[in-house]
Amino acid sequence: MIVSSIEKLKNAFVNALGVSPDDDFESMAYGQTPSWDSVAHMTLITEIETAFEIMLPTDDVIGMSSFLKAKEIVARNGVSFA
Amino acid sequence: MILQDKVSFITGSTRGIGWATAREFARHGATVILNHRGSPAILDERRRELEAEFHGTVMGLLADVTDAPAVKNCYLEIFRRFKRLDVLVNNAGILQGGLLGMISDETMRRVIDTNLIGSLMHLQEASRLMGRNRRGSIINVSSILGRFGAGGQTVYAASKAGVMGMTMAAAKELAPKSIRVNAVAPGIIDTEMTRQLPPEKLQQTIAGIRMGRIGRADEVAQVIVFLASDMSSYVTGQVLGVDGGMIV
Numbered sequence: 001m002i003v004s005s006i007e008k009l010k011n012a013f014v015n016a017l018g019v020s021p022d023d024d025f026e027s028m029a030y031g032q033t034p035s036w037d038s039v040a041h042m043t044l045i046t047e048i049e050t051a052f053e054i055m056l057p058t059d060d061v062i063g064m065s066s067f068l069k070a071k072e073i074v075a076r077n078g079v080s081f082a
Numbered sequence: 083m084i085l086q087d088k089v090s091f092i093t094g095s096t097r098g099i100g101w102a103t104a105r106e107f108a109r110h111g112a113t114v115i116l117n118h119r120g121s122p123a124i125l126d127e128r129r130r131e132l133e134a135e136f137h138g139t140v141m142g143l144l145a146d147v148t149d150a151p152a153v154k155n156c157y158l159e160i161f162r163r164f165k166r167l168d169v170l171v172n173n174a175g176i177l178q179g180g181l182l183g184m185i186s187d188e189t190m191r192r193v194i195d196t197n198l199i200g201s202l203m204h205l206q207e208a209s210r211l212m213g214r215n216r217r218g219s220i221i222n223v224s225s226i227l228g229r230f231g232a233g234g235q236t237v238y239a240a241s242k243a244g245v246m247g248m249t250m251a252a253a254k255e256l257a258p259k260s261i262r263v264n265a266v267a268p269g270i271i272d273t274e275m276t277r278q279l280p281p282e283k284l285q286q287t288i289a290g291i292r293m294g295r296i297g298r299a300d301e302v303a304q305v306i307v308f309l310a311s312d313m314s315s316y317v318t319g320q321v322l323g324v325d326g327g328m329i330v
Contacts, residue, residue, distance in 0.1 A: 046213045055161045055211070057154060 005081045008051045009071060016044035029066040044070075052079050083111030084311040089164045091115040091156070093147055093204055094174025096128045098273035099223060102299035103171055104128070106307050108136035115160060117174065119146040147174045147200025148192075157207040166215050169310045170208035172201040172222040172245075177275045179234045190237050197241035198248070205252055205263075212261045220256075221309045222249050222265040223302075224321060229267055230330035242267075246321050253319030262318040264309045269325025270296040292327030 003011075013028065014021055017035045030036050036044070045061050048054075052074060056064075060073045075081055090107050094100040096118040108114050114132060118125040125142040132140045143159060145152035160167055175197045178189050201222055212218030227235050228242025246265055253263040270276055270287050276296070279287070288296060302324045308314055309322070 042210075042213070045210070049210075050214050053165075055158050058206070061210075 005052075005074070005079050006071070009048065009067075009074060012044060012047035012051050013067065013070075016040055016047045025067045027067075030064070048074060052077075054078065083109075084313060085169075085307065086111035087113060088168040088310065089113045089115070089160070089166055090169035090171065090310065091117065091143075091160060091167060091204075091208065092171040092173055093117045093200075094119070095171075096124050098275055099268065099271060099299045099302050100171070100173040101128065102303040103173065103306050104132060105135075106300065106303040107169075107310070108132045108138050108140065110307055110311070111138065112169070112310075113139040113141075113164065115141045115143060117143050117145060117156070119144070119174070147204065148195045150203060153200070153203045154207060157211055161211060167208055167211040168215075168218055170204060170212075170218070170220045171306055171310070172204050172220065174200060175223065175241075175275075177235075177238055177278060179238065180236075181234055182236060185237055193237045194241050194244075197238070198244040201245055202248060205248065209252070209256055209259075209261055213256075213259050216259050216261075218261040219310050219314075220252070220261065220263045221306050222246075222263070223306075224249070224265045224267045226267050226269045226323060226325050226328055226330060229321070229323075232330060249321060250319050257318055262309075262314070264314070264317060264319070265321045266302060266305050266309070267321050267323045267325070268297065268302045269323070269328035271299055271302055271324075272296050273299055287328075290329045291325070292329070295326065297324060297326055 010025055013019055017040055054077045064070050064073055085107055090112040092100055092104050095104045095116045104114050104116055116128055122144055125144055129140045129142040143156045145156050178193050208220060222245050224245040225242040227239040228246050231239040249263050249265040256263055305322055305324050
């Protein structure tokens with residue numbers, strides 16, 4: 001089964017933050033989504049890097065402040081969301 | 083072999099303790115990633131030496147530990163080729179002494195940048211790569227001077243004390259991911275770096291070593307092998323002296 005990039009990204013959030021697959025991902029943000037704290041953030045980075053087989057620069061790790069920002073960063077690191 | 087196929091990155095590994103560590107790792111079956119900051123020819127020569135003697139996988143990465151983009155690129159290269167990192171030996175360092183009042187700003191910054199900031203950058207990048215597999219071992223090369231200090235070595239001692247603090251803090255943070263962080267604190271070891279010491283200073287130092295001799299680089303390397311291996315699987319946050327009973 002081929003999993004789309006957006007599904008992979010959502011799965012990473014589900015695995016790292018314990019959110020529901022049915023939640024509103026586009027509203028998720030660091031410090032606002034209850035389970036997205038600094039510890040969970042590094043777990044999220046690991047999940048994303050593993051899912052897409054990429055390695056994010058430190059600036060992107062620090063700058064990933066929301067789901068939409070995460071999508072933008074992952075796309076900038078060579079992943080297509082088309 | 084106790085390090086069989088462990089992907090192991092050793093910074094500053096073309097001479098001294100780093101080279102001895104690379105040889106011991108290769109002897110114990112590790113996949114060795116060498117690092118040098120200067121000459122590609124030296125790095126390639128060392129790579130070929132290890133391959134010829136131990137017949138394992140050896141990679142060379144040219145990067146100065148004070149060059150942040152180059153350090154980050156090392157981990158991208160390791161990820162591209164191996165998809166994981168099992169061991170980091172944070173070894174690259176410089177020894178530049180000077181009496182207080184005579185130490186230039188440039189010397190202070192160079193020593194701290196190389197010995198401490200460089201080690202921190204490697205620690206950070208390596209821990210991210212290791213975190214994916216939720217296992218790993220990081221060994222930082224500190225110094226007995228980081229624990230006890232020595233006249234004329236204030237900056238070096240400060241940098242190596244920083245490495246010890248970094249080790250203990252990182253060990254606590256990374257333990258839940260099963261990443262172990264330890265340090266070795268060598269005493270006086272026979273390397274090019276310690277050969278820079280004035281002869282009279284060296285003799286005076288040897289007189290204060292209970293075992294009556296300076297150490298060999300391979301004696302430090304063997305301790306690093308232990309800390310890298312699963313033989314030390316429940317050891318983290320420790321600074322292990324390798325000093326022959328040195329009195330400072």
